Amino acid sequence: MIAALIKKEIKDFWSNGFGLLAVGVLIVLAFLFLWVFQDSNYLSYGLADSALYFQFFSYLMLFLVPAFTVGFLANEYRFGTEELLRSLQVDWTKALIAKFFGGLSVVLLVLILTSVHLFVVYQLSITPQEFPISQIIGSYLGLIGIGACYIAITLCITAYVQQTAAAFILSVALCFMIYTGISLISDLAMFYGGLDFWIERFSLSYHADQIGRGILRLSSVIYFIALITWCIWLAAYRLNTKEV
Amino acid sequence: MILSAQDISKSYGSNVVLDELDLSLEQGEIVGLLGRNGAGKSTLLKILAGINIPDTGATSIDGDRVGYMSERNPLYPHMYVREYLDWITSIRSSSSEHTVDWVIEKVGLQEVAGKKISQLSKGFRQRVGLAATLLPNPDVIILDEPINGLDPIQIEQYRNLIKSIAKDKIIILSSHLMQEIEALCDRVLLLQDGKIKEDRLLQNASDQSKYIITLTLNNSIDESLLKSIEGVIDIMSNGTAQYIIQVESEREVRTDIFDIIVQSDLKILDMHKTSSSLQQMFT
Known part of the structure; x- marks a missing residue:
């Protein structure tokens, strides 16, 4: 059943034109930021550094992932098909897992398509043999983890907030808080030298940065899996108990 | 089952x-x-x-x-x-x-x-x-x-x-x-x-002896005109321009109703026929 649901989600996304729009916008923005705009392009930067690429994408995904993920549940509300799924005895946990993987496929595709920028940076490098391949693989894993968490958070928000615009704003806000807001809170003077160490470990950016540096700890893997599972469970609880 | x-x-x-x-x-x-x-x-x-x-x-x-x-x-x-x-x-x-x-x-x-x-x-x-x-x-x-x-x-x-x-x-x-x-x-x-x-x-x-016509007009009509049609047993109105007309089962009165409505310069918004008891159940 899950395979059929995942297939439907992926097909839905690419058949309504929104998928192509989202990917197209991201590719154009990536090109402008990394090669055209002053102060952010590689050519002015003068250094073949992959960090710029990954920093750019981690923030761009903050808007892009909630933008396409809100549609997954919003369309079910709009067409009334949540009632159809209920009448087909589809458990919402399975439906949400399908939507999650549907969204993840978009993130993966975007990262694959835009990796051409990294290839160009590699070619521009004077010392390509020193290009940090292991860090790049780690950064990619970090970005996939960030994207996966954003998808799960947005699904959770849209399960509770049916109004699409409100769900999008709340999702972006919550994704920001979890990505970097927690880290900023840990920097507050009141936590300095005490709780800041522990608070920072609840931020997504901390774990993504760790992986980006090539350090894959079990705690980071548990963090990503726990956050995603918890968000999907909360969303499923809401949708399974909701009257349609 | x-x-x-x-x-x-x-x-x-x-x-x-x-x-x-x-x-x-x-x-x-x-x-x-x-x-x-x-x-x-x-x-x-x-x-x-x-x-x-x-x-x-x-x-x-x-x-x-x-x-x-x-x-x-x-x-x-x-x-x-x-x-x-x-x-x-x-x-x-x-x-x-x-x-x-x-x-x-x-x-x-x-x-x-x-x-x-x-x-x-x-x-x-x-x-x-x-x-x-x-x-x-x-x-x-x-x-x-x-x-x-x-x-x-x-x-x-x-x-x-x-x-x-x-x-x-x-x-x-x-x-x-x-x-x-x-x-x-x-x-x-x-x-x-x-x-x-x-x-x-x-x-x-269904009460086999009579049936019901529910008639909705664009404006009220003098009920006595409808009552004068042969076969009409009773008329009920809810105060608007909707009329529930009981008719003897063997009579077909819809063309007579239509003629009276046209002569009264009114318009029919809806007219449908149901069995008597089903209508009574609902009203």
Whole structure:
């Protein structure tokens, strides 16, 4: 059943034109930021550094992932098909897992398509043999983890907030808080030298940065899996108990 | 096979929609559920279909054996008809299912099987909804306001379709149109104040000596004009321009009514005929 649901989600996304729009916008923005705009392009930067690429994408995904993920549940509300799924005895946990993987496929595709920028940076490098391949693989894993968490958070928000615009704003806000807001809170003077160490470990950016540096700890893997599972469970609880 | 529900109650806040309702339906029956808007018809049907859970009480049927089509008939508009039905099949993995080809032929979707659902007329969309409902070969088919938005030809086709699949199944359908219930159902239930107020076999429900014409005009008319028509027994008005006219069963008075309305320079907004007892049940 899950395979059929995942297939439907992926097909839905690419058949309504929104998928192509989202990917197209991201590719154009990536090109402008990394090669055209002053102060952010590689050519002015003068250094073949992959960090710029990954920093750019981690923030761009903050808007892009909630933008396409809100549609997954919003369309079910709009067409009334949540009632159809209920009448087909589809458990919402399975439906949400399908939507999650549907969204993840978009993130993966975007990262694959835009990796051409990294290839160009590699070619521009004077010392390509020193290009940090292991860090790049780690950064990619970090970005996939960030994207996966954003998808799960947005699904959770849209399960509770049916109004699409409100769900999008709340999702972006919550994704920001979890990505970097927690880290900023840990920097507050009141936590300095005490709780800041522990608070920072609840931020997504901390774990993504760790992986980006090539350090894959079990705690980071548990963090990503726990956050995603918890968000999907909360969303499923809401949708399974909701009257349609 | 029997579908039963015992002590079903459902409230939304302080609004009691269903109040300790009991119900028992038997195989082969086409049952009409009548009630005013907001009477709780859709709520009851959703509970019977296992979509919503009652506050108290229980139903006896396994959800896998129920086919349900809601009033909105939700479909995925970007899917093609055959693709949609294939997808439903892959989602529902219960045994004794009909094949997609069988339901396409049964509900007459051959000519649109390769089309996108968003390109279909209302009538064909209703058929797609019914086809999806029939796919798992359910024992109980629940249809909420199935003829909403259909034209008279489509309604007739839909009625024939429902009758053709009724054997060995329980079909329960809701409507606020009495003539629809009358044309299709063996048994009628009237839902009022959260309970089944009336439960009758339809052949017994009709008072054979008279029938009812419900007439809605653009403005009020002098009732004595309508009473002067031969065969008219009584007229009731609700104070607006709607009249419930009791007529002797052997008389056909609609052309006389039409002539009087035209002579009075008024317009008919609606005129339909129902059996006497069914109307009385509802009013």
